[in-house]
Amino acid sequence: MAITLSTDGYCELADVQALVQQYTIDSNSNPSSSQVEGFISQDFGEINALLRATGYAAPVAQQGGQLASGGTILLQDTANLMDTVLTLKANSGSLTGSVRRGDFLTITGDAQRYMITADDIVNSDGQITVEVTPFVEVKKAADTAVTYTAATDAAKILKNLNALMTAIRVQNSAYSSTAQGVEDLIDPLVVERDRVIKNIQDGRYDIPSAEVERTSGGGTMTLVRS
8 A cells, every 4th residue: 555644644654664774664574565554554543543632633734724826926015124914915816725823934035934823714805914923024015926835843743653653563563572672672762652642642732734623602601600
């Protein structure tokens, strides 16, 4: 099988191989490459269950926002010094998609990299207004080109976790839990796996692409004393 990221796994065979360099994974190894890809998918399921139990939606996408244009993204208005809010448009037609906090923008002629600090979606006019940090440092005219980059932090964290979990399975399968020294091989992987899992469970990672939307009920809310 082949891994489709965020569908079958958060990592691929090469990511696991990088963690078990003393052991070559191929079609003739034990476990074989197809078996290892099966491990990846099993661990992918466990990670998703962990995420959902922690309050996230899973599986998690490979990137944050999905802002797109058929051509070039431009500033709608002048970006003045100290501005922290920018409106973006497409050079032709409309923008589509949305942004997530943690995504980035760069403005042509300005070396600063601006991080988007709030989620938002393209409006009915085909434009989007984004909040950024730090404030604008170089004044730029309307219609200046903007480069948008979606955040991939979550995908990288989960790739690392998936590869760690599967590498442990591979080591145990290849050398067996009774083989002398196998604990020495897997112990660093176990420590790192447990660190990442604990950080997820403790809420130390910001994963906006996996947040569950929560909408309050309509009507009047009343505080009830029990």
